[in-house]
Amino acid sequence: xxxxxxxxxxxxxxxxxxxxxxxxxxxxxxxxxxxxxxxxxxxxxxxxxxxxxxxxxxxxxxxxxxxxxxxxxxxxxxxxxxxxxxxxxxxxxxxxxxxxxxxxxxxxxxxxxxxxxxxxxxxxxxxxxxxxxxxxxxxxxxxxxxxxxxxxxxxxxxxxxxxxxxxxxxxxxxxxxxxxxxxxxxxxxxxxxxxxxxxxxxxxxxxxxxxxxxxxxxxxxxxxxxxxxxxxxxxxxxxxxxxxxxxxxxxxxxxxxxxxxxxxxxxxxxxxxxxxxxxxxxxxxxxxxxxxxxxxxxxxxxxxxxxxxxxxxxxxxxxxxxxxxxxxxxxxxxxxxxxxxxxxxxx
Numbered sequence: 001x002x003x004x005x006x007x008x009x010x011x012x013x014x015x016x017x018x019x020x021x022x023x024x025x026x027x028x029x030x031x032x033x034x035x036x037x038x039x040x041x042x043x044x045x046x047x048x049x050x051x052x053x054x055x056x057x058x059x060x061x062x063x064x065x066x067x068x069x070x071x072x073x074x075x076x077x078x079x080x081x082x083x084x085x086x087x088x089x090x091x092x093x094x095x096x097x098x099x100x101x102x103x104x105x106x107x108x109x110x111x112x113x114x115x116x117x118x119x120x121x122x123x124x125x126x127x128x129x130x131x132x133x134x135x136x137x138x139x140x141x142x143x144x145x146x147x148x149x150x151x152x153x154x155x156x157x158x159x160x161x162x163x164x165x166x167x168x169x170x171x172x173x174x175x176x177x178x179x180x181x182x183x184x185x186x187x188x189x190x191x192x193x194x195x196x197x198x199x200x201x202x203x204x205x206x207x208x209x210x211x212x213x214x215x216x217x218x219x220x221x222x223x224x225x226x227x228x229x230x231x232x233x234x235x236x237x238x239x240x241x242x243x244x245x246x247x248x249x250x251x252x253x254x255x256x257x258x259x260x261x262x263x264x265x266x267x268x269x270x271x272x273x274x275x276x277x278x279x280x281x282x283x284x285x286x287x288x289x290x291x292x293x294x295x296x297x298x299x300x301x302x303x304x305x306x307x308x309x310x311x312x313x314x315x316x317x318x319x320x321x322x323x324x325x326x327x328x329x330x331x332x333x334x335x336x337x338x339x340x341x342x343x344x345x346x347x
Contacts, residue, residue, distance in 0.1 A: 004225055005315055007324055008306040011331050018340035019155040020164045025173075026194045029335055029342040033318055033326050040326045042333065045189040045343055046197075052256070054202030057248045059241075059296070061184040061261045062207040064175035066137055067144030067167070070097075072108040072116065080108055082116060083147060084135065085126055085181055085213050086234070092134035094119070096126045098214070112143035124214060124231050137178045146170050147181050149217070149339055151305070170339075179211035179234065185302045185339045186259030206244045210235035210261040210283060219307045230286035230309060235265045242269070242278040245295065249274060257296040260310040263287070263317075266295040287313040289320050298347040303330065303337045318346045 022028035026046040033040050043051070072080040080099065088094040099118070102108075104127075108116045115132040122128060133139070146166045156163060172187035174195075198205070215231035222228050245255060245266075257263035268283040270276045274294040286309060293316075304311040315323045326344065335342045 004220070004223060005306065005311060005320065008311060008327060011306075011327055013306075013331060013337050016331065016334060016337045016341070017151055017155045018336035018338060018342075019152055019159060019161055021169045021188055021340045022336070022342075024191060025189050026191050028189045030189075031326060031330055031335065031342070031344040033322065033344055033346045035318060035322065035346065038322055038325075040329050046194055048194065048345075049197045049201040049203065051345065052198065052201065052203045054204075055253045056203050056256055056298075057245065057253055058198070058203060058205040058256050058258050058300075059245065059262045059266060060172075060174060060187055060190075060205055060207050060258045061210050061265070062174060062176045063180045063184060063209050063211050063261070064178045065147065065171055065180045065183050065212075066178045067140045068147045068181040069145040070110050070135075070140070070143065071145065072099075072110045074106070074108060082108070082110070082129060083181065084140070084144075086179075086211070087135075088128060092136045092139075093131050095129050095131065095135060096122060097129055098126055099129075102127060110143070112139060114139070114143075124218075124229075126214060149182070151338060152340060174207070176207075177209055177211075179209075180213070182212045182217055183339060184212065184259050184261050186262075186300050186343065188302075188340070189343050204244070204248065206241040208235065208237050208241055208262055208265045210265045212261055215284070216261065216309060218309070220309055220312060221307060225286075225288050225312060228286055228288075228309070230284050232282035232284040233261075233264075234280070235261075235268060235283045236280040237265060237269045237276060237278050239278040242276045245276045249295070254297040255295050256298040256300060258300045260301060260313050263293075263296060263299060263313060267293065270294045287316050289316045291316045293317060298345065300343060300345050302339065302343055303327070303335060303341050305338060314346070 068084040083098040119128040
């Protein structure tokens with residue numbers, strides 16, 4: 001039986017939950033966690049070009065968040081909402097989604113006029129809905145809402161703060177392929193200027209795709225984390241990206257995974273020797289302490305929710321004791337936590 005990361009739940013993180021992103025993006029704080037020295041130092045994210053160089057290759061997730069929160073109304077007139085997870089049919093008429101207080105057979109009228117019929121409850125706790133019209137990126141752009149995590153909405157409500165422009169900010173500047181219902185938050189800190197500075201410093205970058213879904217944010221609630229089932233998420237690596245990663249490693253370079261989604265994609269498409277193959281598939285691996293990473297030598301990631309799969313992955317990469325030491329220090333230093341919060345480089 002593997003142990004839960006229960007010590008992280010005891011940290012006083014709630015007052016530090018960021019309800020908006022740093023402005024500008026690259027002004028967020030960056031904790032540098034040195035695994036060899038067991039030390040934590042403090043920088044600003046725009047310092048990244050001074051910390052990296054020509055021996056480094058960033059692997060970034062190009063998935064784009066679509067406006068997956070779809071307001072709806074019940075036949076009684078009561079308000080409802082569907083959080084769309086992934087299409088289940090090529091024509092965009094059947095979707096898996098999350099919805100409170102629904103049941104098979106119920107019909108909802110959604111924003112934009114589409115009717116949604118709840119078909120069934122799925123094994124992962126989601127529901128399948130059949131829509132009267134195709135629900136595609138254009139439909140969601142016109143009628144959906146940004147799928148912000150509830151902890152951001154709760155933090156704003158507690159503090160009485162106004163909302164920033166989430167549609168632009170809850171998205172990376174390099175997002176290109178719609179399909180995620182939660183953001184690739186480790187990429188929030190990059191700006192066009194910072195990317196240019198990294199390129200000038202000789203730092204390479206390639207893009208992979210993992211569409212973040214229910215698997216990433218489904219809590220790890222079991223007393224035995226080994227029993228946690230990681231719901232699969234669609235991902236892909238192009239021929240060009242795989243070739244660049246393999247060539248970089250063969251030349252002795254360091255691969256840096258930007259975000260847990262990029263790391264899971266690398267681990268899904270690599271063999272025991274760390275050779276990355278191109279293709280499309282499903283990422284279903286749950287990475288927890290004890291896991292042997294095959295590709296990345298460093299990791300850029302945000303500060304994660306206790307009992308979350310991303311925290312387990314980060315503990316696996318950094319080492320449980322060192323990560324808890326780092327988190328404890330970052331709480332004392334009043335870093336900003338979670339999706340809109342600050343970042344760390346683990347090397």
